[in-house]
Amino acid sequence: MSNLFAERSLHEIRFWSQIMKEHAFFLRLGFTSDQSRLIQEANQFYHMFENIEERAGAFAADTDHEAIARFNMEVYQATTRLWTYKRNVLGLILSCKIHAHLFPSFIDHISREAAYFMNRLEQLNRGMLDPLPDTVINENVFFLRLMADHAKFIAHMLDPSERNLISEATDLSYQFEQLLFQMVDLESMRPASQTAGILTRLLEEHREAMQNIHAFKQTIRELLDLCCLRGIIHPLFADHTYREANHFLELLGHLEASLTAGPEPSAK
Incomplete structure (x- = not known):
């Protein structure tokens, strides 16, 4: 059953880490040139999830259960940070503190996807395959x-x-x-x-x-x-x-x- 746990976990991470990486890319495209701090943060998240995606691709399906569980939690924490960043950007736009080429509903959409991914990682570590x-x-x-x-x-x-x-x-x-x-x-x-x-x-x-x-x-x-x-x-x-x-x-x-x-x- 541990092999199935690794298989399911790595499948989810390989898919969703690419999705999270691309979310950072889309956010970066939507910021104006004067929003350098937000652009820099988006770049950091892009590279963070690019690294996660590459590491997930290097894992074998028969990797030790505990190693996969630790990786799941590491990815969970990274996704939590990205979720917080997305919600902060949404708050800045809704309060008119910044103006960006991003629909507020789009940022809410990609935030929901991050929350879903976080929940799925928790489920996997609880044994819900x-x-x-x-x-x-x-x-x-x-x-x-x-x-x-x-x-x-x-x-x-x-x-x-x-x-x-x-x-x-x-x-x-x-x-x-x-x-x-x-x-x-x-x-x-x-x-x-x-x-x-x-x-x-x-x-x-x-x-x-x-x-x-x-x-x-x-x-x-x-x-x-x-x-x-x-x-x-x-x-x-x-x-x-x-x-x-x-x-x-x-x-x-x-x-x-x-x-x-x-x-x-x-x-x-």
Whole structure:
């Protein structure tokens, strides 16, 4: 079981450390030239998570359990510092102490992702290798909101002349918000054991919606690569959101399995 603990931990860290590194990059792009201290901090976080990503890639799946647990906590602490930095930047923008080329909702979005990653690392060190049935609703609420956010951000980064793509992004945002509201409504109808059948049906709807937004994000990536898109979307941002869609599709498979199989044994 220790090997499975290392495998799950390293999989999460390899994915999310790259995401955190890119968050620092996006923040750095959004600051103005006179905000040198914030830019310097963003650079430090970029290199910090680049180092974590490289170290995670060097670990073997059969690494000692205690070594992986220590690494998880080290990454947790680094992510906590990044989360604090993001919230500080958000506070500076909302209080009009700085003006940056960053949507406040975007900074809140990337803060939520950091908090999710921190929580996942804690779960792994407690022996929770895969989501439990009772967490299926929470996991979907989190990722459905992320996907709705992505569609909004893309719509706002497209040139106003890209009417068809803006309309498609807006429709996707609405679709994911409706799915999100369905899950929030279901949240008060727990326990999950009594709503398993409903959850199974809803996850099928989520998979269909995910395939739609996945295809849309792939189109955005390809148009950027071909220099056929008008807007201010950075190619790395398009790829970033595409990879997060892949991650949610993978997670949906685990969530669907958890409804029938139940929780896995502890990692210890």
